[in-house]
Amino acid sequence: MTEVIATNETILVVGGGISGMTAALEAAETGKQVVLVEKRPYVGGRVTQLYKYFPKLCFPTCGLEINQRRAKMNPNLNIITMAEVTDIKGEAGNYTATVKISPRYVNENCTACGDCAKAVETEFDDEFNYEMGKRKGAYLPHRMAHPQRYVLDPAIIGTDDAQKAKDACKVNAIDLDMQEETIEFKAGAVVWATGWKPYDANKIQPYGYDRIANVITSVEFERMADPNGPTGGKLVRPSDGKEVKSVAFIQCAGSRDKNHLLHCSRICCMASLKQATYPADEVDISIYYIDIRAIDRFEDFYQKVKAKENVSFIKSKVASIVENKENGNPTLHGVDTEGYNRYANEHDLVVLAVGMEPSVDKASFPVEIVINEEGFIEPAPENGGVFAAGCSSDALDVNRAVQHATGAALRAIQVVNRVAATEG
Amino acid sequence: MADEKKFAGYVCTGCGLGERLDAGQLETIATRDGKMQSCKQHEMLCSAEGVQIIKDDIANEDVTHVMIAACSKRAKVEAFNFTDVALTRANLREGVIWVRPDTDENSETTQEMAEDYIRMACAELKSMTQPSASGEQTLNKNILVVGGGVTGMTAAIEAAAAGYPVHLVEKSGQLGGALGGYYKVIPTRSPYDAPAENPVPGMIEAIEADDRITVHLNSTLAKTEGAPGRFSVEVATESGSSETLSIGAIVQASGWKPYDASQLPEFAHDKSADVVTNHELEALAVAANGGPIKRPSDGKEVTSVCFIQNAGQCSDKEGHLSYFSGVTDLVSIKQAMYFKELNGDCDTTILFDNLRTPGAGGEDFYRAGQQAMVTFSKGIASEVVPGDSLTVKFEDKILNEETEMVCDLVVLATGMEPNSGPDPYAQLMVDEAEDEEEKAKAQAILDNAPPSILNLQYRQGTDLPHLKNGFNDSHFICFPYETRRTGIYAAGPVRRPMDAQQARDDATGAALKAIQAAENAGLGRAAHPRSGDLSFPSFRKEGCTQCKRCTVECPFGAINEDEEGYPMYNESRCRRCGTCMGACPVRVISFENYSVETVNQQIKNVEIPEEWDEKPRILVLACENDAYPALDQAAQAGVEINPWARVIPVRCLGSVSLSWVTDALNNGYDGIVMMGCRRDDDYQCHFVRGSAMAAERMSKVGDTLDTLNLEPERVILHEVAITDVERAPQLINDMAETVEKIGLSPFKF
16 A cells, blocks of 8 residues: 655645656755656656657756656655546645556666566557557666566566566566556645647648658657667658658647637647758758747757758648659648648658646546636646646647646745645 | 775676576675675666675664665666665676676676776775765845846746745846736737737736735845855845845846847838837827827828838848747737727738747637738738838749839838847957957947846856847757856746747746746755766865866866865756866865766776786766767667776766776776767757866877877777667777777786
């Protein structure tokens, strides 16, 4: 049974991505008791799946290492993974949270030695790589995963594989009888940081993501570029594995569109500019855009990419994509609004710069909360002691999300400090 | 606990260590060579049972120093977390067995590697003490906020709401800043469809009603001394009086100033009263007092207005701003809606190239502008011709042609410039100029520097360092509140151009960081990135030559000098990177648990085989933040590392003492590989300048090699990223090849 020691001076952080991690760490390092609940088996969220950050082109795992070290060293922070908040009752300064914890089938004895993964045979699509590669039924989600503990896929439970994993483990870390559990604990304030998900590209029918092999999403391209990713860092076409020579980026794929996401997802312009630096200089890059939204000093980066000879910009919302059946090339149709010229351009690979959809479940949000038309949590006084952080509040880049989460930590601290003052 | 030191070693035989290594022999090494008073084995040291054995020894046997030979120090951190003991880890799993093939012919060198890591860990432990808080300062909860605009007012309100007393210092005679004079603001709540009420009057009211906030108007900081937890700040008023405040931490919210539009002669701002900046338009809207906005030249009601976006910004022309001021497109939409609201069916055109209105609120507001019949025209303005009516010449980007339009009023969407103090490193450039010409150049930069805002009495200057374009922003994407002056956090448009709502969010974050800095200073705990570290540098005065390298090289300006030129440390300004230690040529600076000696002892206790054994030794000094995790991941991935390598993690490459290199070479090491973080403009060093300082120092290592008559390729420094899982081991293996080529060191004794 998972034990959580918490009071109404405890801060509950929901979501362990970069925003939730930040809010949790900043509060814990200010001396507050924090419980962080994360749905995945590890913390770090979507930034763990990014290869580089714009505009510095530095590596997200670099900051992740520091944040994970902060987490390991801080006794004020209790991280519960594979867990979801199903209910929150009460009011600011006095909440009771209900948390459902899924079985990991691996306990804290695990030393991440990897013997179980060697023993099992069944393979599954690797969600860390957006299903582009395979992982075993016993797996470490990624090398830097924290907690550094393997996971058994629930699908192997009851099969021979599960027993093989158990038999291979020398440290008695595998517990096949582990059950889902539901726990309740107190919290004075809640930071809601459930982040975002890539907009479902299948819904953008004219772009043929579901039909054309060489139309992929920006998040998939990011995994492909990572040397530790499914293609070993090679930028290849899914249809034939050939290295790409011509890549098109389609901006606002699902964003700024009343049929899809109303909002501008803010990050996609910069993300495509960043991704335009991944292929070699010989590769032709075309960026189809409505507006390039390079804010403040990102302008420098925009200019830097613009100056690259292999990168061209076409001001156009692409109308449709048709596959050339002979060579698998996607052909883009539309009108270049600078001069109003029609085009039909063929590329090796098309990357859809998919929008950021908030992971805020409006229908079953566990507590009374104000959510706007776009699905983000509004900074409303009616929210009581629940504060959105990062992409739960708006489409934000990492820097702004972290900044926002730091502020959210203070809002939560204000509530628990008031509790402390009255309970003195 | 007894005062005497008691050393205990623990060897884990789990994770295959027992099968691959002779644990009995390792135990012998720990007691015989490593001088551990006891050494125990356990088949799974990180298990509850294993940890309990260690805990019992600490409690019952008065063990004060613990050596754990198991996995990497990055693994099982929570399990091996003992209070009040000095701890070291010998990395036998990721460092040895996972990077060596499990074959008979390799078993001897694998065992040797493990034995060396035990010797190193024991030797390190012998020269370590457990750090404890110095008690240099007590908790001081007072937060100082500099600047009474929206950012500063927010920081004050939010810090006070958390229970902290605030002093809010404002230069002018009233609170409100630039925004105080604005008609309305960009909407901050859904549905984001119309300009919103100015929050400033409400905020001023809240501040006046809050007895935790003390407002100092017409005031500036005459002097800021001390460190987080014990800042002593002299606040001077215009009238000449002054007051000294005792402060825990500081938020600098000194705001912004509008770009000077007279630098844009093509747009005739100085020739026509009817060409105004976006900043100036706010005054016209306020003056309209709910009626139609009128032309400044003749008081005529404006019936057509043209907004020129990016006037003097996003441009590399001289005198222009190279960056985009973040919010000026939203501001123009807001102001266009003023005309729609106040001037009936006024023609409002926004000439833009890329309209940058990000996020949910941004896009909603853009759409609201379109619905309000604001004309958005993709075009780039080249000239405004003054006259009775104004003629705006522009390139229509849709029709690809030069064209023009006539209107009553032109609004230039000009940018925001930071109200920062002088860059402290401009001053240092003058101090350290090597010739007169360089000095004159640096002096010119300094002469044009703005007046100081903080007046810090720091060895490294009076104000926060600039990042780019004069902004006091953080360089780090994942750590936006990283500051190079611990306990002082910039917020709002002094950090980067931003609107009021972003500034309010930013101010809230900065207020948290200030509160945190004050709290941690009270406990003697380090700020990010070595959060919570209690170790702290001290120096041996009798050995110090007053050379000032430490005070100059500290990336955080943490060290002052006394009248005699000796360093004066400030615990709560220090980030514990050890750059001062690496800088010190006479090795007098040390931390309790990290010093020239702790590393030197590791270097010396590696067994250097005789020349005829043909077993070279390669010393690897790896940054613990990036290179060391890369090596750990390489081990996970099963990448081989040469058996001659002995890796020592360092806090930052900036902490590397040249003496380690010299001593290692004198001891017979055949090659040295140093791995630090990227150090150029896009630096990744968590201590900002540490890696760069190391590179500068090591550029002189050639002289040492020369003196010793050794080949220059024996010592190499690499930039290594945390993602270099294949490359980092390769760099070590490359050195092994180099040694093979040039031969063993002649310094084997």
